[in-house]
Amino acid sequence: MTTTSTPRFRSPLHLLEQSVQRFADKPALVTSTRTLTYRDLDTEASRVAAALLAGPVDAGDTVSIYAQNRWEWLVAYHSALRAGAVVNPVNVMLTPAELGFVVQDCGATAIFTSADKADEVLTALADLPHECAVIVFDEAPDGAIAFTDLLSYAGAGAPVIEADPKSPSTIGYTSGTTGHPKGAVQSHEAVFLNCALTATMHARTSDDVVVTALPVPHVYGNVAVHSTLLVGGTVVLMERFEAAAALGLIKQHRATMFEGVPAMYSMLLAELAASSSELDSLTRCTVGGQTISGATIDKWESMSGAPLIELWGMTELSGLGTTHSAHVPPVGGSIGVSLPGLEVRVSDLEDPTRSAPAGTAGELMVRGPLVMLGYHGNPEATAEAIEPDGWLHTGDIATQDTSGYVYVVDRRKDMIITGGFNVYPAEIERVISAHPDVALVAVGPVPDAVKGELACAYVVATPGATPTAEDLMEYAARSLAAYKRPRMIRFVDALPTTSTGKIMRRELIRIDAGPDADA
Incomplete structure (x- = not known):
């Protein structure tokens, strides 16, 4: 296998410009719409950074990115860093109200987004106490800037910016399962x-x-x-x-x-x-x-x-x-x-x-x-x-x-307390997921007047399989102590997930469930 020399920088700011020196014309990123070499990524990030500095962004500002995976996302990320900005990557599943909170909280002066999100972004940010430019990857509506205009910027290139390795590079917001999300500030x-x-x-x-x-x-x-x-x-x-x-x-x-x-x-x-x-x-x-x-x-x-x-x-x-x-x-x-x-x-x-x-x-x-x-x-x-x-x-x-x-x-927050015993959903999930008729499983709490909470397993069956609640409860009983076993099995077509594909246990109780069985 090919070995490479070790980079000596300590910031993602210089990652592309260092990589392009070694792998200039090699494919770096492949998407459904475009393949970019390292040179392509480096050149376009530099051009967009210069356009940002000539327009809505000053060094030290925060720039948000709110879109699905696409090549433009990576260009926007590196262009913001090169402009001396702090990047705020935003979960695309956030509602407009949640997005508005995040942008206001971090004080972003620009946000990159896609055409399908542009109108709701403009509406969500209309009442911000500060100005925030909306840059759209696709066709831009009135009140927004077209990303293509930044890509075709003809002014001087972005200056070389050196960042203190200990200074803020990114603000990543937590999921906010209780109250507002919190912005974790990550250093370069x-x-x-x-x-x-x-x-x-x-x-x-x-x-x-x-x-x-x-x-x-x-x-x-x-x-x-x-x-x-x-x-x-x-x-x-x-x-x-x-x-x-x-x-x-x-x-x-x-x-x-x-x-x-x-x-x-x-x-x-x-x-x-x-x-x-x-x-x-x-x-x-x-x-x-x-x-x-x-x-x-x-x-x-x-x-x-x-x-x-x-x-x-x-x-x-x-x-x-x-x-x-x-x-x-x-x-x-x-x-x-x-x-x-x-x-x-x-x-x-x-x-x-x-x-x-x-x-x-x-x-x-x-x-x-x-x-x-x-x-x-x-x-x-x-x-x-x-x-x-x-x-x-x-x-x-x-x-x-x-x-x-x-x-x-x-x-710790997902722990179920049933009859005074601590029950961990992941332990039940590990057991039930081993059943050949189970494609996906997630365990969450349901309220109970006697025991406080009961563990309920929400199961997506393997295609073509027809497991019963009794089968799965008997299967779980072989490996789990009595107090750890699920007390209910609900068969569902799908499970609620985050944008990363992680199962949202706290949303399980909202599922419009199919038939269920009590133990």
Whole structure:
């Protein structure tokens, strides 16, 4: 495999200009509408940056990006950095009201979006207390700027801007499951290091072709793309995930990697069961975002012949925090070890200053250069999240063995308390997902007058299969203690997901469910 020299910069600001020196005419990004070389990306990002500085953006401003995956998104991202701006990648699933809050909170002076979102963006931002230019990737309506005008800018090129590695690079907003979302401010160093360390742990090289549908506004999607561009690989970027299309792209481009979340692999396996596809080019794949069952990993590795590398991360880390090294045999059920330079420990649930004994569940905590600078304009939330000695609360319940491998139990906030017992949905999901008639499963709480909450499993059946609630409850009883078993099974056609494909457990109770059964 081809090896490359190690870059010496510490910011995503210079990633493209460094890569273009080594891989100028090599394909960097492939989308359904266009293939761009490294030179193309570099040239267009520089031209748009100059246009931004000549127009609505000054160095130090914040620039938002609100659109689906597309090549223009990546150009906008790098042009904003080159203009000396802080980038605010926005989840495209946010409502106009939520978008308005984010743009006002971060003070963005420009926002990139697509034609299908342009009218609602203009409406959502009409009452902002500050000016924010709307730049549209496609045909621009009145009151907006056409992206093509920036691409054809004929003025002087963007100046070379040097950024303090410790200064803000990105503001990534959390999902906001309670109250308003919080903007995690990530430094240039944190974003770059996450890409570099991810590339190192996953043994990425310029020979790699990576297929992904992960949303680039999300830190996992961003790192999947930029850790590949950092080493001169090629990214095949899907606008949205669709299983058959993903398998087709893997075959067409002889992809060496696919990157996704657990639900994507379940859908890929269901598609493979109904058709055939060539996956022999894959050398390794990655999965993160939520816990994944061992059965799903085994099925994928058997079907693809490629190891499936588990990882864990969060917005407040600008990407990954733990993963497995591509050259080390994986430890089943573990999310791996900490990235180099990052400290990871499991703290006592009652006293975060104390570490829990090996093998005992506690809260996963991290410390090091990948940790966010804080929540934008919210010192109170920052103080709650980061201890005075720098340890970040992740909100994940985990255990750690004596070798440093971490095992996530579940999200602390997703824990179900039934009859005084703590029940973790992920544990139930891992068991039920191993049933051959189950394509997807998610577990959430339903209220109960006696026990407070009951665990309900929402199941999407494998195509052609007709499992019964009794079958699945009996299956779960073989592996789970009585208090951990689901008390209800509901069969549904689909599960609510985020833009990354992660299942939204808190939305499960809103499902217009099919037949259900009580245990």
